[in-house]
Amino acid sequence: MKPRSLKFVGALAATALLVTACGSSPEKGDGDSKIVITFLHTSNPDPQPWDAAVASFEKAHPNVTIKHQEVTFDDLNTQVVSRIGSGDTSIDVYAADEPRIPALAAKGLLADVSEYTAKTIEATGEGAVGAVSYDGKQYGFPQWSSTNLLFYNTDLLKKAGIALPSADPNKRLTYEELLPMAQKAQKAGAKYGFAFEQIDRYYQLQPVFESAGAGSGLAGDDMLTPTVATPNWVSAAKWYGDLFESGVSPRGIPVDQMGDQFGQGNIAFFVAGAWQLSTFEKGGVNFGVAPFPYFKDGKAVTPTDSWGIGVSPHSKHLDMAKEFAAYLTIDPVGSTEVYPIATPPQKLALEKLNAEFIAAGGWKKDLADITTFEISNTAVSRPRSIGYVDFETIMNKAFSDIRNGQDPQKVLAAADAELQTAFARLK
């Protein structure tokens, strides 16, 4: 081979190597005799929910240290799939979004914790265990349940001469009542009239489609048949897109920055979860709370379920990892020490939280009352399917496209086709 040809081939090989240089390099676990349990979860606003429970667990187990690893919501799934999927032993315990548990379990990314089922039912109830189970086995511990509420900026509403909405679930606002109020607030000076916190996440938008009679978007025994291009889905999606087209809701603000928008007093009415309370308080906004709105001709529906705590099947300290996860979630002491950033499904922790909020009065009492009502009466879980991860990924992008002004009919037809392609791989 001539030198130039050699150089040519060498350069091509170097290029190929450059392109493929994105492999994984598994990390090693601790080599000390002391046990370190690594807990991977999303970042949370202060106060950290697990600090007190972790401290008491460590006190009871002097040879155990809990190490936190915090990532963003979007990165959590990536970390779990890439690290645990490659057999990495450096994660022992992790926060798992409950509707993802079937897919995570099917991929072998969660350890079976069925030996704790009786205790979990006793602490939380059968519904909560169902949310962390797949194929008849328990694959996680229920940490939070959740609901969403309609927060309103009392100053902006008073300025616009709008009566404050009732906290009574029986006097829940319809969207048909809410939007004129939002527009009135906007005319009186609010930057935006009404917005969802999770502008392109299925979790919070599912109730809009369910209330409009469009269903969850998945059908069939295995929930692997998409139904997101039906006329009801299209009309509800058009309603959603119009919120942004008309300027009632802000276009182009990333989902992670929406809570700050309400906290800074820019939005009159805001659908959000209780985990935003610290952001609102930090922003200094005066607010009240009302139940999640619904369509006049539809039913009231609210989102539910939340994070579970799962254990990595590759943990070097599997038993201790399970014990720690159980302590945070179903232990009578540990679960009540966890600071509630969402609604606890643990009976004891819920009682403690409700007592505290009801005694505080004002919006805290309203929040506790509404949450108790919604979880028992209007909560609808996300579809449980091994295709949920693909479904959520594709639908979240569709919601993003719709709010950015794309034609809802075309977007949903494309999403339906994408879902069929994605599910074909799973069947």
Added chain:
Amino acid sequence: MKLREARNGIYRSQATAAATMLLPMLALLVLLRLLPLANAMWSSLRDPRLGATGYVGIDNYLRVLSDPVFLKTLNVTAMFTAIINPLQIGLALALAVLLSQRIPAVGLWRTLVFLPAVVPQAVSAIIWGIALRSDGIFNALLHQAGFSKQGFLTSPTQALWCIILILTWIGVGYWMVILIAGINDIPPELNEAAKVDGAGALRRFWHITLPQLRRPLLFVLVADTVANFLIFAPVQILTKGGPAHSSSIIMFDIFERSYITGDVPGASAATVLLVALVLSVVAIQFRLLPGGDD
């Protein structure tokens, strides 16, 4: 005879020394580059269903190549590459020529142009993302100037251009520095002789600077092309491939298949296709622009 043996001995010891010094790097190449490639090729032939690992031949390649989303991704990647590479290299060359002249505070200008290259891509993406929001500084300036608000990252016709703009802002200074080094290597007597012969600035650029820059230009062309095929962070942070897949370039698609939906065999097939694509493009570039050895 003895002399030849002595020479052979020297060659042998030199070869041993060279091999010993190269060994760690070769081992790293195998471990970090060749093994992942082999792993991707192996994985691209496996069953993509959850929990299954059987051999399925080229099914994953056929599946990926018949997926309208992947075809759209290839389309977007082709357009992205066709625009960003000439744009970045052209701008880097223009800046290199300009900032290798004797102009006041040239070091400062070079530093300012180079500065974005040392800021992590993710940080740049977040800053640009805020500036390009509907209530960001660019829309405020447009509004002040009497123009209507633009969608930027939320518009399917503008999102890819915004990504190109951001990446060009980040990358152009880096390539400029390499080209400035190349310009400084050109013997000054060539330009002086051409000046004496009455050649103007444009003729000197065309007949002296450009031919003498062939080697650094080839390096910049190949390295920039490969780098742009591997762009990921700004797309993940700013658009997630949207709106309507308009900014879905191939690395983002591979990431999403592999780490979001867990379709590792599909992602591996797409990776092997990407390697083949990049090799083809780089091969064409080598053929069209020889390095100047001959």
